[in-house]
Amino acid sequence: MEEQSHLMQTLGGVTLAGHLVALPVPHDGSDARNKQDIGDILHQIMTITDQSLDEAQAKKHGLSCHRMKPALFSVLCEIKEKTGLSIRGSQDEDPSDPQLMRLDNMLLAEGVSGPEKGGGAAAVAAATAAVGVGADNAIEHSDYRAKLSQIRQIYHTELEKYEQACNEFTTHVMNLLREQSRTRPISPKEIERMVNIIHRKFSSIQMQLKQSTCEAVMILRSRFLDARRKRRNFSKQATEILNEYFYSHLSNPYPSEEAKEELAKKCAITVSWKLMKKRTVVSNWFGNKRIRYKKNIGKFQEEANLYAAKTAVTATQAVAAAVQNSQTNSPATPSSGSSGSYSLPGSGDMFMSMSGLNGSYQPAHVPNTGQTQGDSIRHAIGQSLGYSDGLRGNPLYSPHGLNGNGGWHDAVTPSSVTSPIEGANSVHSDTSN
DNA sequence: GGGAATGATTCCCT
DNA sequence: AGGGAATCATTCCC
Numbered sequence: 243m244e245e246q247s248h249l250m251q252t253l254g255g256v257t258l259a260g261h262l263v264a265l266p267v268p269h270d271g272s273d274a275r276n277k278q279d280i281g282d283i284l285h286q287i288m289t290i291t292d293q294s295l296d297e298a299q300a301k302k303h304g305l306s307c308h309r310m311k312p313a314l315f316s317v318l319c320e321i322k323e324k325t326g327l328s329i330r331g332s333q334d335e336d337p338s339d340p341q342l343m344r345l346d347n348m349l350l351a352e353g354v355s356g357p358e359k360g361g362g363a364a365a366v367a368a369a370t371a372a373v374g375v376g377a378d379n380a381i382e383h384s385d386y387r388a389k390l391s392q393i394r395q396i397y398h399t400e401l402e403k404y405e406q407a408c409n410e411f412t413t414h415v416m417n418l419l420r421e422q423s424r425t426r427p428i429s430p431k432e433i434e435r436m437v438n439i440i441h442r443k444f445s446s447i448q449m450q451l452k453q454s455t456c457e458a459v460m461i462l463r464s465r466f467l468d469a470r471r472k473r474r475n476f477s478k479q480a481t482e483i484l485n486e487y488f489y490s491h492l493s494n495p496y497p498s499e500e501a502k503e504e505l506a507k508k509c510a511i512t513v514s515w516k517l518m519k520k521r522t523v524v525s526n527w528f529g530n531k532r533i534r535y536k537k538n539i540g541k542f543q544e545e546a547n548l549y550a551a552k553t554a555v556t557a558t559q560a561v562a563a564a565v566q567n568s569q570t571n572s573p574a575t576p577s578s579g580s581s582g583s584y585s586l587p588g589s590g591d592m593f594m595s596m597s598g599l600n601g602s603y604q605p606a607h608v609p610n611t612g613q614t615q616g617d618s619i620r621h622a623i624g625q626s627l628g629y630s631d632g633l634r635g636n637p638l639y640s641p642h643g644l645n646g647n648g649g650w651h652d653a654v655t656p657s658s659v660t661s662p663i664e665g666a667n668s669v670h671s672d673t674s675n
Numbered sequence: 676g677g678g679a680a681t682g683a684t685t686c687c688c689t
Numbered sequence: 690a691g692g693g694a695a696t697c698a699t700t701c702c703c
Contacts, residue, residue, distance in 0.1 A: 473699045
């Protein structure tokens with residue numbers, strides 16, 4: 243009973259529900275008496291260490307079973323909340339780390355994290371496409387793939403280990419705190435906070451793991467790409483696409499940035515590869531092509547004719563589609579145009595190349611402004627069928643767009659009239675080079 | 676194996 | 690910055 247009265251005094255201004263009324267509590271105005279009470283409690287606590295284990299256990303049990311204990315602990319927890327812990331807690335709030343996000347994104351992109359096969363395969367595919375090669379490099383690819391999957395495996399094993407350790411440790415700490423909460427005031431919030439702290443510590447370890455994994459991937463990637471610095475020919479399909487563009491824009495074979503991008507996409511040449519080079523792969527190709535074409539136009543004649551024929555077929559189909567379209571739709575914006583944005587068959591110099599096939603001449607570049615759909619179709623049909631567009635009345639043609647100096651740029655606005663009869667070889671005539 | 680073809684690089688020019 | 694020209698290095702093809 244004496245013990246209980248002490249407790250009651252200690253609780254001071256605390257209601258039975260455990261709510262704080264006022265602290266400290268000058269109970270009946272006597273400071274000296276309060277001090278003595280506290281002294282008694284401290285004395286009791288100190289003497290516990292002197293007691294035998296059984297005695298102490300019994301006392302502990304008595305305390306923990308005390309009906310006022312929850313209220314007391316509640317108050318103490320509140321006090322703790324309002325002091326240092328709460329400050330630390332607020333400081334520990336960590337915003338989503340951008341660095342961690344970057345690492346996560348990279349690991350995902352490289353196929354290390356994320357779904358088992360998709361990511362890795364995608365990364366390998368990207369690397370493969372980056373060099374525009376086919377299955378002939380399967381050995382190297384599988385090597386890269388094997389190494390990547392090795393990294394992936396190590397990463398996942400380590401990650402799993404960390405997670406397991408984190409969970410074990412968290413559980414252990416939680417159990418410990420719950421156990422201790424019987425004898426000392428620990429609020430669930432505090433346990434939660436502790437768990438958060440543990441998680442943060444482990445996530446910082448995880449970040450280190452992610453960082454080193456990223457480094458490993460970067461090293462592997464650089465080695466892999468370095469190995470591919472060795473020149474490799476583009477796939478036939480890629481070359482075909484580039485050639486189609488080149489010969490269908492023969493008067494001005496300077497694709498715009500957008501066109502290059504699109505061509506790169508079509509040829510499965512990735513942007514990542516592009517970024518590693520001073521010049522883009524597509525730019526390289528066009529640069530080489532222009533020079534080699536100019537140097538030896540005769541040699542490219544056959545190729546030019548081939549692509550001209552190809553585009554002619556496609557154009558005929560396109561025109562047929564356009565005609566059909568015009569019959570069903572109301573007038574729309576015509577889509578023919580030449581240089582600039584990438585538009586394959588049905589545009590630009592395709593018609594010019596075709597002229598070489600059938601011996602007639604068309605303007606190398608026909609401005610399309612103000613043209614009605616009917617005009618455009620009529621023009622297209624005329625071109626496809628191989629006769630000049632009488633409506634234009636200006637059959638200017640500068641073969642390949644090459645000027646007298648061997649340059650291309652003047653050809654965009656042809657100024658000289660060439661011989662109206664040039665035959666199949668018209669694709670390469672003007673060759674002072 | 677050797678020459679042709681071809682992609683990349685470098686230097687220079689505009 | 691982008692293109693031309695020369696050149697290198699590698700791959701392709703006979």
